[in-house]
Amino acid sequence: MTGLKKTIIRTGLETLYFSGAHVMMRPFVSGLGAILTLHHVRPARPDRFQPNRLLEVTPDFLESVLRYLRRAGFALVSLDEMHQRLIEEDFRQRFVCITIDDGYRDTLQCAYPILKREQVPFAVFIPTSFPDRLGELWWLALEAVVARNEHISILVNGEEQSLECRTLADKVHAYDQLYGWIRSFATEDELRNVVRDLSARYQVDIAAFCDDLCMNWEELTELAADPLVTIGAHTVNHVMLAKVSEQVARSEMAMSRAVIEASLGVRPDHLSYPVGDKTSAGPREFRIAAALGFKTAVTTRPGVLFASHRDHLTALPRISLNGEHQQLRYVRVLLSGAATAVWNGFQQVDAA
Ligand SMILES: [Zn+2]
Numbered sequence: 288m289t290g291l292k293k294t295i296i297r298t299g300l301e302t303l304y305f306s307g308a309h310v311m312m313r314p315f316v317s318g319l320g321a322i323l324t325l326h327h328v329r330p331a332r333p334d335r336f337q338p339n340r341l342l343e344v345t346p347d348f349l350e351s352v353l354r355y356l357r358r359a360g361f362a363l364v365s366l367d368e369m370h371q372r373l374i375e376e377d378f379r380q381r382f383v384c385i386t387i388d389d390g391y392r393d394t395l396q397c398a399y400p401i402l403k404r405e406q407v408p409f410a411v412f413i414p415t416s417f418p419d420r421l422g423e424l425w426w427l428a429l430e431a432v433v434a435r436n437e438h439i440s441i442l443v444n445g446e447e448q449s450l451e452c453r454t455l456a457d458k459v460h461a462y463d464q465l466y467g468w469i470r471s472f473a474t475e476d477e478l479r480n481v482v483r484d485l486s487a488r489y490q491v492d493i494a495a496f497c498d499d500l501c502m503n504w505e506e507l508t509e510l511a512a513d514p515l516v517t518i519g520a521h522t523v524n525h526v527m528l529a530k531v532s533e534q535v536a537r538s539e540m541a542m543s544r545a546v547i548e549a550s551l552g553v554r555p556d557h558l559s560y561p562v563g564d565k566t567s568a569g570p571r572e573f574r575i576a577a578a579l580g581f582k583t584a585v586t587t588r589p590g591v592l593f594a595s596h597r598d599h600l601t602a603l604p605r606i607s608l609n610g611e612h613q614q615l616r617y618v619r620v621l622l623s624g625a626a627t628a629v630w631n632g633f634q635q636v637d638a639a
Contacts, residue, residue, distance in 0.1 A: 293611055300626055304616045309625035317624040318591035318635070320361065320369070320382035322605040325349070327391050328398035335455050336434050338462040339426055343610045346397045352608065353405050355615055356383050359622075365408035366517050366557045370582050373597045383622070385409040386585065386605065388521060388559055390417055390502045395510055403515065411510065412521035412559035412585075415546040417501040422525060424496040425482040426466070431491045433462045441485060443468070470566070475530040504550050511551045519557040520544045520581070527567035528560055537575050544579070556582040558601070563587030573638060576601040591624040593635040602638035 303309040327343035356363060362382040364372070369384050371377070385402065387394050390413040402409050416422035432439060433452050439461060440449045450461040465485075469478045486493050502510070511518050522528065522539040523546065531539070540558060548554040558576050560568035563586045576584040583600045590604030606621045620626050631637055 297612060297617075299629070300612065300617045300620050303620045303623075303625050303629070309620045309623040317381070317622070318593040319372075319378050320384075321591040321622055322366075322369070322384045322386055322585055322603060323352075324585075324587060324605045324607040325385070325387045325398065326389055327393050327610075328387070328401075329393040330397075334434075336430075336458045336462075338430055338433075338459065338466070340610045341607075344608050344613055346401060348608070348613045349398060350401055351615055352618055353401070353407060355618065357405075359619075361622075363407045365515075366410050366519070366583055368408070369592075370556075370600070373592070373594075373600065376594060376597070378594065386412065386519070386559065388412045389414065389525070390507065390521075391500050392502050392506065393500075395502055395506050399510065399513075403513070406515065408515045408517070410517040410519050410557060411507075412519040412557075413507065413543075413547060414521040414525035414561065415523050415543045415550075416525065417497050418504045418507055418550070419546075420494065420497045420503075422497045422501070423479060423482070423493050424500070424525075425479065425493070427496045427500075428482050428486045428491050428493045429465055429469075430462065432485050432489045433458050433465070435491070436489055439465075439485070439489070441465070441481075473530065475526045478527075478530075508551060511553055517557060518547060518551060518553055518555055519559055520547060520555040521559045522561055525561045527562050528572045529567050529569050533571065533575070536572060537579070540576060540579055540581075544581075558584040560584060560586055563605075570602075570639060573599070573602040588637055589621075589630055590627045590635075590637065591622065595636050599636050599638040602636075604637065 328346055328349050329343060331345050362380045364382045364384055366384055369382060385407060387398060387409060390411055394411055414422060437453045439452055440447055451457045452461045469481050472478050510516050520543040523543045526539055528536040528539060544555050558581045560572060568586050581601060583603055585603045585605050588604045589606060596603060
C-alpha cells in the first residue's frame with residue numbers, strides 16, 4: 288500500500304474516532320455484526336522493508352481485539368452460526384466471526400493457542416496448492432526480489448526497464464511500482480509469468496515459501512480436529528478468479544473443496560475468494576459459488592453485515608485487521624460500521 292493511501296485511511300479512522308462521529312453514526316450503520324479477516328499472526332519482525340506488513344498482526348494485538356470484542360458484548364461465532372443467524376433473522380446479539388486466510392503455520396503456532404484458550408471459533412481458508420507444496424506466494428517472491436537486490440531490470444511491453452532498489456525508499460517505491468503494474472494485468476497468467484520470470488532472473492525460489500510458511504496436511508489435520516475450527520476453501524492455486532475463464536474459476540472452487548474433503552475428511556461449506564477485492568471476485572464468482580452450493584463466500588470488500596446480506600450470502604464483506612493499523616480504536620471505528628459506511632457511500636450491500 289502506498290504511503291499516501293495509508294495516511295488517508297489512518298486520518299479517516301482517526302477523524303471518525305476522535306470526533307466521536309463513529310458513536311453517533313453507530314445506530315444507523317453498525318449492522319448485525321462483522322467478519323474479521325486475518326492472515327499472519329506472529330511477533331513483529333525487525334526488518335525495515337516489509338511491504339506485506341498489512342497482512343500480519345501480532346499475537347498481543349489479536350488478544351487485545353478478542354478482549355475488546357467480549358467486553359463490547361459481541362458474540363464470537365462460527366461461520367455456520369453466522370449463516371444460521373442470517374437466514375433465521377436472529378439478530379438479538381451483534382456477532383463477530385474470525386477468519387484467517389491462506390493457512391500459514393503461524394495460524395497453528397501463534398493464533399490457535401490464543402483462540403483455543405479463549406474458546407473462540409474461527410475459520411481457516413486453505414488454498415490447497417499450499418499444503419500440496421505447489422503454491423506460488425507471488426507477493427512474497429516479489430518482496431524477496433526487491434529486498435535482495437540493489438537494482439532490478441524487467442521487460443515491460445518488450446522493453447527493458449530498470450528499477451533502483453538501493454535504499455529503503457527505493458525498495459518501497461520499486462515494490463509499489465511492480466505490484467501496481469502486475470495487479471493491473473487482465474489475466475492471472477500474465478501476472479504469474481512476470482513473477483516467475485523475475486524470480487528466475489534473481490534466484491528467488493518461489494516454491495520454498497510454501498514449505499517455510501504454510502501448514503502441511505498433517506498440521507491441518509491437527510487443526511481441523513478441533514470443533515472450534517472451520518476449514519474453508521480458498522481455491523487450489525490462490526487465483527484471482529475474475530481474471531481466469533469461467534470454466535477455470537468454477538473448477539478452482541470445486542476442486543479445492545474436493546481436495547480438502549479428500550485430505551481432511553471435512554467438506555467445506557464456506558469459501559473465501561483469493562485477494563477478494565472487486566478486481567478478483569465479482570457477480571460471476573458470486574453466482575458460481577452459490578451454484579456450487581457453498582453456504583457462504585467472503586470477499587475482502589470492506590463492510591459490516593446487514594439483514595439484507597441474507598440475499599447475498601456468497602458476496603459477504605469483511606473487515607481486515609490490518610497490520611499497518613494495529614490500534615484498538617481503529618477496530619472500534621471499523622466495527623461501528625462508520626468507516627465502511629463512508630467508504631461505501633452508505634450503501635449496505637455491494638454485490639455488483
Ligand atoms: Zn489468500
